[in-house]
Amino acid sequence: MTSNQRIGAGQFFLMIFLSRVVLTLTYSINSGGHTISNADWFAALFMPLILLIMGVPAFVFLHHSPGGDLCDFAFTLGTGVGKAVSLLYGLLFLLLTFTPVARFSFFVTSTTQTEKGEWFFPLLIMAAVSFGAAKGVQAIARTGAVLAVIGIAAIAAIVLALIPRMDMLNIYNPLAGGIREVGSSVLLLIANSLELSMLYMLAPHIRGSVKKAYLGYCVTAPLMLFLVLFTVMAVLGPYATLQLFPFYSVAGIAKIGELTNLSALEASVWIVGVFAKCALYLYFSYRCLSKVVSLPHRWMWFVLLGSLSAIAAAMSSDNVKKAQLNFSVVGSLWINAIFLIVLPLILTVAGAIKRRKQNATMDSMVG
Amino acid sequence: MRRWILWLVSLSLLFGLTGCSDTAPLKEKLIIEGIGVDYAENRFEVTLQVYAPSTEGVSKKGYQTFSAVGETLYQALRLVDENTGKYSYYSDTKVVVFSLDALQKGLWNNVEYFVRSSEMGSNVALAATRGRAADLLTVEGEGNNIPARVLSNALHYGKSDVGPISGELMTVSAMLVNDWGEVSLPMLAVEKKEGKGYPYFDGVLCFHQDTPQYQMTEQEKWVYNWMHEYYDDRAFVLPYDNHLYALQIRDSKRKIKVYVDKDVPVFTVSLTLTCDIMETNSAHGVVLTDLEDLKTKMEETVSNLTRSTLQQVAVTQQCDVFDLGRTLRKQHHDFVRRAGDLSTALKNSRFECITEVIIARAGQGSVDE
Structure with a gap:
């Protein structure tokens, strides 16, 4: 990445925060068969520690990497390794691009009475996302930072407006369903925490303290999760289990003065969050795949990847059964484990072994 | 050249994403303010009270009423659209009144469509009546208030800071589907005075699971x-x-x-x-x-x-x-x-x-x- 593609630590923090919050707003009862309950907000209280632990492999990698991102580091181990890793992560980021778009398309076509088909929204959104991605990470980060502040303000407004509607009778002992229920909630929250992937791609290019930015994320994102999930349960209670998108439903009940039905505000935050998040992931996908294959012009990548994402998003949300895959907890957990923890650790260890061999060879030559 | 392309893309996104292409003019919509659900001869009869400002020259009362009959509630509601050639718009619905006869068919049968509908607000007020629900939608209002709003005010006891007594759609459907308690609906009735009908709060109807069980004294x-x-x-x-x-x-x-x-x-x-x-x-x-x-x-x-x-x-x-x-x-x-x-x-x-x-x-x- 060139020097004009560096971003501030604050921008990085706001980007990963926005990315996580958008996912929480789009919480659906379709999420891998998980039913929303009081265990969810309780599970959010464990997330700071879990996110910190999940970040350890990333920071170990960063400590050992010479300054490039994950794909650049893989190339230092060999061209074949570099291309394989770049291809895998390129496809991962493509998946992470179209999944939020598919979720959004599913949301719009099931809750807002639109007559549009499943192709309409993915095509329109990916057109905007592709344009955003083509502008580069600095432009995306700047935009995302502004959108994150707007998003935080909007969510705070909705939560505050709902305080009079909270009924504490809806909040009961989160352990009432047993430890298993809490465990299931924790797994769901971990499955949805894929923002670590941004750390691997952006960390070498961040001005300022990456550690502080990530620490800030570990504290604030779970706090936002807790607020959103607690609000949903306190206001809706058992009605939440009947709603496809509970936070959207609860925002529909909120009112501030004469302003009623704030669900449009929630949907707006969702849209802008999806734009910023997907633009960044599409950019990462381009960064990785362009190391494997070369195209004559840079813009061709964004047209190609944008089109592929739109097609994938439309095809994966055209019926209820397929749409459920977009919310799969098991799939996300595997992605988390393989791409965010195992592979980086393997690369780190391989890099350390290679460096040790090189040092040993140099020592023997000098000796 | 690039700037022109960008303008073109932006404009197409503007018109595409803002819903401009998927609108129905106001005159082609039925803005539903109140719904009455009755049941007779094995069929649901719905009465929709629609906002119709007198400036349109359609109604001096400020509202119109449309009815239809169907085997299910959803079928009856869709028939209204068919019969009128207009599109029903439920987002402004204030109150839904069910007759006791309709409720005897099961509360879930009566509310399920409203729960699934993305247009219907979660906090729309539900009420019951001993007589015909359609009659309640003809009560007199004062000033420019149409009956549905008069009924909604009655359920709020005329105070803006007191919610309708437990008859909100979200509360009712949550209680029905989950083992969290039983449903109660406020009962409304019409009192005739000098040829005009005025609504009044007639009690509380308590349910045991899906069926009306007891009316409070x-x-x-x-x-x-x-x-x-x-x-x-x-x-x-x-x-x-x-x-x-x-x-x-x-x-x-x-x-x-x-x-x-x-x-x-x-x-x-x-x-x-x-x-x-x-x-x-x-x-x-x-x-x-x-x-x-x-x-x-x-x-x-x-x-x-x-x-x-x-x-x-x-x-x-x-x-x-x-x-x-x-x-x-x-x-x-x-x-x-x-x-x-x-x-x-x-x-x-x-x-x-x-x-x-x-x-x-x-x-x-x-x-x-």
Whole structure:
């Protein structure tokens, strides 16, 4: 990445925060068969520690990497390794691009009475996302930072407006369903925490303290999760289990003065969050795949990847059964484990072994 | 060239994403304010009250009514669109009224469509009526208020800060689908005066699971309001010392605690009522020295009434409309789990009631020593 593609630590923090919050707003009862309950907000209280632990492999990698991102580091181990890793992560980021778009398309076509088909929204959104991605990470980060502040303000407004509607009778002992229920909630929250992937791609290019930015994320994102999930349960209670998108439903009940039905505000935050998040992931996908294959012009990548994402998003949300895959907890957990923890650790260890061999060879030559 | 392409893309996104391409003009929409659901001859009959400003020259009353009949509620509602050639818009619906006959077919059958509809607001008020629901949608309003809004106001007791008594769509559907308590719906009726109909609050209809089970008496309605911390301007008449004291309850607060004694839940209900003395029906008015005895008498009356109402409604009729089950689940989850479900858990409940009455004012009349 060139020097004009560096971003501030604050921008990085706001980007990963926005990315996580958008996912929480789009919480659906379709999420891998998980039913929303009081265990969810309780599970959010464990997330700071879990996110910190999940970040350890990333920071170990960063400590050992010479300054490039994950794909650049893989190339230092060999061209074949570099291309394989770049291809895998390129496809991962493509998946992470179209999944939020598919979720959004599913949301719009099931809750807002639109007559549009499943192709309409993915095509329109990916057109905007592709344009955003083509502008580069600095432009995306700047935009995302502004959108994150707007998003935080909007969510705070909705939560505050709902305080009079909270009924504490809806909040009961989160352990009432047993430890298993809490465990299931924790797994769901971990499955949805894929923002670590941004750390691997952006960390070498961040001005300022990456550690502080990530620490800030570990504290604030779970706090936002807790607020959103607690609000949903306190206001809706058992009605939440009947709603496809509970936070959207609860925002529909909120009112501030004469302003009623704030669900449009929630949907707006969702849209802008999806734009910023997907633009960044599409950019990462381009960064990785362009190391494997070369195209004559840079813009061709964004047209190609944008089109592929739109097609994938439309095809994966055209019926209820397929749409459920977009919310799969098991799939996300595997992605988390393989791409965010195992592979980086393997690369780190391989890099350390290679460096040790090189040092040993140099020592023997000098000796 | 690039700038032109960007402009073109932006404009297409603007028109595409803002819904400009998917609109129906206002004249082609039926803005539904109120819905009445009746049932006769194995069919649902729906009556839709539609907003129709008199400037359109269509209706001087400000509303129009359309009806249709179908085997299911959804079929009947869709037939209205077919028959009128317009698109029904439910986002502004204030109230849905069900006749008792319709409710006998099962509450879930009546509300399911509204729960699934993304247009219908979660906090739309639901109500029941003994007669025809369609008749309730013709009550007189004042000024420019159309019947549905008049009914909605009646359910709010005319106060903007008091919610409709437990008849919101989200509360009703949550109770039905989950084992969290029983549904209660406010009942409305029409009183005819000088050829015009005026709505009034006719009581509370309690359900056991999906079926209407019990209608509260006039006295039991008081307890219902206190337990839900609602207050209205009705007069509570208390006979005391050969006089009739008419009191206005200004505020009610309730706390429920429960303990389990040999597998029997014992509920302790603490009520705090703040009231004003408005009439004494005695020549000497309010005497300070009587206030203590009056307070004691009121507390005793309220406690006895509350205990008997809870016993009758929640235990005998198995209509837990007072959040007792939810409180039991919150404070003794293991007991509920062992019992299997809330109905079984509440079966043999006992009640202890502690009331505190605060006599705040005696109006503008004199208070004698």
